[in-house]
Each structure stands twice: as structure tokens, then as C-alpha cells.
Amino acid sequence: MRLGFVVAEFNRDLTYQMELLGTEHAKFLGAEVIDTILVPGVYDMPLAIKKLCKRDDIDAVITIGIVIEGATKHDEIVVQHAARKITDLSLEFDKPVTLGIAGPGMTRMEAHQRVDYAKRAVEAAVKLVRRLK
Numbered sequence: 715m716r717l718g719f720v721v722a723e724f725n726r727d728l729t730y731q732m733e734l735l736g737t738e739h740a741k742f743l744g745a746e747v748i749d750t751i752l753v754p755g756v757y758d759m760p761l762a763i764k765k766l767c768k769r770d771d772i773d774a775v776i777t778i779g780i781v782i783e784g785a786t787k788h789d790e791i792v793v794q795h796a797a798r799k800i801t802d803l804s805l806e807f808d809k810p811v812t813l814g815i816a817g818p819g820m821t822r823m824e825a826h827q828r829v830d831y832a833k834r835a836v837e838a839a840v841k842l843v844r845r846l847k
Contacts, residue, residue, distance in 0.1 A: 715745040715773050715843055717836070718766035722779035722815075724755040728825055732778045732814065736832035743840045748772065756781050756815055757792045760799040767807035774810040774839035775803075778832050780825045781817030789818035810842035 717740055721733050737747050748771065751762040756779035766775045777800060781789045797813060804811035814835030816828035 715743075715840060716748045716771055717745050717839060718769070718772040718775045719747055719750040720759050720762045720766065720775060720777050721750060721752050722754070722756045722759065723752050725780040725782065725825065728780045728829055729778055731829045732780070732832035735829060736776060736778060736814065736836045739833040739836045740840070743837065745836070745840050755779070755792070756796045756817075759796055760803060763800065763803050763811055764807075767803055767809050767811065772809075773843045774812065776812050776832070776835045776839050777814050778835070779815040779817075780828075781815060781820075782822055782825055783817070783819050793818045810839045810846070812836070812838045812842070 722729050740747050753759050753762050759777055763775050766772050781793050783789050800811050812835040814832045816825055816831045
């Protein structure tokens with residue numbers, strides 16, 4: 715099974731940990747990450763997801779990001795719109811695109827505790843690919 719990652723650079727200290735955990739978990743599950751695209755932030759993911767979904771050599775796409783609560787409701791808007799577009803792309807390309815994005819409404823400390831979301835997203839992708847074949 716071949717996976718593609720789309721990883722947000724915003725909060726890179728955390729998304730880097732998530733990327734490593736996700737890659738490690740993919741190997742454990744017998745999958746391989748064959749391409750990773752870094753994007754500025756979670757809101758910027760859809761175009762990169764679409765690019766990976768178009769590829770025949772990728773079975774599923776995993777999104778990795780952290781959205782921390784700010785002074786405004788910006789975090790809620792970012793995650794809401796990203797999640798909706800991620801679902802749309804999954805359906806458009808008939809390919810699993812999983813949500814490894816932690817947030818919104820969390821502090822930086824809470825974000826540190828949720829880096830395992832990447833593992834969950836990888837596991838969901840692997841299960842979906844196996845079950846839908």
C-alpha cells in the first residue's frame with residue numbers, strides 16, 4: 715500500500731513529530747509513504763491533496779496538521795473549511811483522504827498531547843484501502 719502525506723509547515727515543530735510518527739506507523743502496518751508535500755498551513759492543503767489523489771501510484775492521502783486556538787475564531791474557520799474540502803476530494807477521486815489534523819480550540823500544550831493524530835489518520839487510511847478493495 716502506497717501513501718501520500720500532505721503536511722502543514724505551520725507549527726512545524728509539532729507537525730514534524732506527527733510526520734515521523736505517521737511514517738513509522740505506516741511501516742508497522744505494511745504501508746509505504748512514497749511522497750510528502752509540505753504546504754504552508756492546513757488551509758493550504760486542498761491543492762496538494764488533489765495533486766496526490768490524481769496519482770495512480772498512491773492509494774490514500776493522509777493530512778497532517780496542527781491548528782492552535784488564537785485570539786479570534788480563525789482556528790475554527792480553518793479546520794472547518796479544510797475538513798470539508800478534504801471530504802470533497804476523497805469523494806471526487808474515490809480515494810481515502812484521512813484527517814490527521816489536531817484542532818481547533820486547543821492550546822499549544824494540548825497540541826503536544828495530540829501528535830498521535832497522525833498515527834490514527836494513517837491507520838484509518840490503511841483500513842479504508844483494505845476494506846474498499
